[in-house]
Amino acid sequence: MKKIVLLIFFLLSPNIVHANFEPLTFEDVNTIEVQRSFGGKRAFSRYDGYEEVVIEKVLKRINSAEKHPDTNTFTEQKPLATLEINLTTGTVARLDPAYNCYSDNGKQVCTMTDGEVLYTVNNTKTRLKSVDLFDWLLVGWKYESKGAPEDELLEETLYYRYFNYLDEKYSDYIMCPKIDKIVRIGGSASRHIVHASALNYSGHHDGSYYRLRFSLTDTPENVVHINDISLDKNISEQESRKQCRREDRLDFFLTNQFP
Structure with a gap:
């Protein structure tokens, strides 16, 4: 035994x-x-x-x-x-x-x-x-990159350019800004439909993240026109990390052929 x-x-x-x-x-x-x-x-x-x-x-x-x-x-x-x-x-x-x-x-x-x-x-x-x-x-x-990669800085710059056209009630949505997609209108290099998103900064403190999504049209004739706005409320921790880390995004320039 x-x-x-x-x-x-x-x-x-x-x-x-x-x-x-x-x-x-x-x-x-x-x-x-x-x-x-x-x-x-x-x-x-x-x-x-x-x-x-x-x-x-x-x-x-x-x-x-x-x-x-x-x-x-x-x-x-x-x-x-x-x-x-x-x-x-x-x-x-x-x-x-x-x-x-x-x-x-x-x-x-x-x-x-x-x-x-x-x-x-x-x-x-x-x-x-x-x-x-x-x-x-x-x-x-x-x-490992030191600070934000160049393409990420470009996304933030573009986001804040369009962020100024949103209503003031969305002023909290400044965390992890992201340009999700840019679509050329009729193949033009100066006319785009832009899809963007960001998290509410207050969620960093209280743990409840909302994600703002909006799309807009940017053309020389009409400048910037907001098409639609939506909120994803109480998104999961995994989704919030995905928004901030962009783990599965494709190369920004290749995907969107941004000029």
């Missing part, structure tokens, strides 16, 4: 480490910082409207990665890159490239494991299998 119990414990023990892995939420994190052993580093803060998107992407990849307990008993060499995750509790979690080490005539030999990283928090190590996370840790962080 004891042998059966020990056998069951042995088979289940790797999953115990896996079960101890606690998924990270956005609210758990203050900042993340990447540092390369041969120079170069960058920090991302949850309090920056653009950098918080990067943090959410990293956390999503950590939580969704395939997880295994780390069984490497060798001391690892200095990692090529390290990500420190500064939690709101004061704890610092680490993410390093994973290494496989073995002894060769008494000498420790370590090789980096492609597509795997080592997640460490409170002295508990878990191997995460994620090619996207591995690639981001080594090089991807260097190419």
Whole structure:
């Protein structure tokens, strides 16, 4: 009977480490910082409207990665890159490239494991299998945009140009402005039907987001004419994030052929 119990414990023990892995939420994190052993580093803060998107992407990849307990008993060499995750509790979690080490005539030999990283928090190590996370840790962080991309700034500029034509009662709809679509009228480069949207800024404080949608016609003859206005009330958190992050949008210029 004891042998059966020990056998069951042995088979289940790797999953115990896996079960101890606690998924990270956005609210758990203050900042993340990447540092390369041969120079170069960058920090991302949850309090920056653009950098918080990067943090959410990293956390999503950590939580969704395939997880295994780390069984490497060798001391690892200095990692090529390290990500420190500064939690709101004061704890610092680490993410390093994973290494496989073995002894060769008494000498420790370590090789980096492609597509795997080592997640460490409170002295508990878990191997995460994620090619996207591995690639981001080594090089991807260097190419994250700083501030708003140019096409996003163009969208905001266009939105506020047309925003002035709306009634004053819509003055609160200034959060995450977006030009959803521009349609040329008769193929003309100077006549457009524009579809735009934005969230109410007050929703940032009380947690209840409304989304304003409106369309207008912009022509040299009639300047700007508002066609219709609608409100999506109490939209989901997922929809509000989609409005702000534009995760699934196509390239603005290619989609709308904006002149």
